[in-house]
Each structure stands twice: as structure tokens, then as C-alpha cells.
Amino acid sequence: MAPMPRRTPRPEPCPCGHPLPYASCCGRLHRGEAAAASPEELMRSRYSAFARGDEAYLLRTWHPRTRPPHIGFDPALRWTGLEIEDTADGTAFHSTGTVTFRARYTDGGRPDSLHERSRFERVNGAWVYVDGAFLD
Numbered sequence: 001m002a003p004m005p006r007r008t009p010r011p012e013p014c015p016c017g018h019p020l021p022y023a024s025c026c027g028r029l030h031r032g033e034a035a036a037a038s039p040e041e042l043m044r045s046r047y048s049a050f051a052r053g054d055e056a057y058l059l060r061t062w063h064p065r066t067r068p069p070h071i072g073f074d075p076a077l078r079w080t081g082l083e084i085e086d087t088a089d090g091t092a093f094h095s096t097g098t099v100t101f102r103a104r105y106t107d108g109g110r111p112d113s114l115h116e117r118s119r120f121e122r123v124n125g126a127w128v129y130v131d132g133a134f135l136d
Contacts, residue, residue, distance in 0.1 A: 015051035016044035017082050030057045035127070039090035039097035039120035042127045044082065047103055051079035063121060063130045076108045095122045100135070 011021030018025050026048035028034045029041075036042035042061060049057040055071045062068070081104040090097020100117045118132040 015048040015079060015082070018044065022048070030054055036061070037127075038087075039099050039118070039127055040084060040087050042120060042129065043084070043099040043101060043118060046129060047079065047082045047101075050103075061126075061128055063123060063128045066129075066131050074107070078106045080104045080106060080111070090120060090127075096120065097127075 011023065014020055014022040014025035014027070016026050021027075026045040029036055029045040030049060030052075036045055046058060046061060048054075049061075050073075053073050055073070058071050059067060083102045083104075084099060085102060086098075086100040088098045090099075097120045098117055099120065101115075103114045103116075105112060105114070113136075114134070115136040116132040116134055119130040120127050121130050122128070
């Protein structure tokens with residue numbers, strides 16, 4: 001009898017919604033192999049960090065002025081999708097930028113969403129999250 005062919009495991013999809021697998025998308029940022037090149041890339045990686053419960057990354061990418069002492073993850077919350085609605089500034093020539101997004105989740109199985117306009121700044125050359133304003 002011939003041996004069964006081995007199946008290559010499917011790469012884990014990135015929670016941020018990009019078509020790249022997690023390891024080569026937000027995973028490289030979470031592991032510290034790269035830094036976000038824009039507020040949108042940082043927003044996507046932070047969403048993925050929330051989805052994966054990566055407190056260290058979230059705190060590391062939060063502005064020191066507004067950073068909380070820790071992140072309280074709700075075990076009943078499951079992040080289910082991210083839509084980027086708008087970005088402003090945040091290019092290589094800017095020191096600030098904003099990202100407007102809708103993050104979908106379920107809370108105890110009930111669907112809901114978070115609609116926010118987040119502000120980002122550069123600190124020592126790296127983009128960090130400052131704060132956000134809820135829109136709904």
C-alpha cells in the first residue's frame with residue numbers, strides 16, 4: 001500500500017483581513033521583525049493583537065502618554081472582522097495620522113461593532129496609537 005501524501009497545513013489567515021497569512025502579515029509586527037509603516041498598518045496589527053490577545057504588542061504600540069497599565073481582555077468577546085473606512089495623513093512626511101474603522105465582534109455570541117476614529121503619532125520614529133473617538 002502506498003503511503004498517504006502529507007498535507008501541508010494551511011497558513012493561518014491574518015485577522016486584519018489582508019490576504020497574506022498571519023505569519024507574514026501582522027505576525028511579523030507582533031514578533032518585532034518589522035515596524036508599522038503607516039497608521040493604517042499599525043491599526044490593522046493592533047486589531048489582530050486584540051483578536052489574538054497579544055497584550056505586550058498592544059502596550060508596546062500605545063503612546064506612553066495615554067497607555068493603560070494593562071489590557072483587560074473579555075473572554076466572551078470574539079473579534080470577527082475589520083473594515084478601514086478612511087485614513088488621513090500618516091505618510092512618511094507626517095508625524096500624525098488618523099484611521100477611521102469599524103471592528104466587528106461577537107459578545108457572548110451576539111454580533112456588534114466598534115466604530116472609531118483613532119489618532120496616531122510618531123514617537124522616536126515609530127507609529128503609536130494615541131486615542132480614539134467613538135463614532136456611533
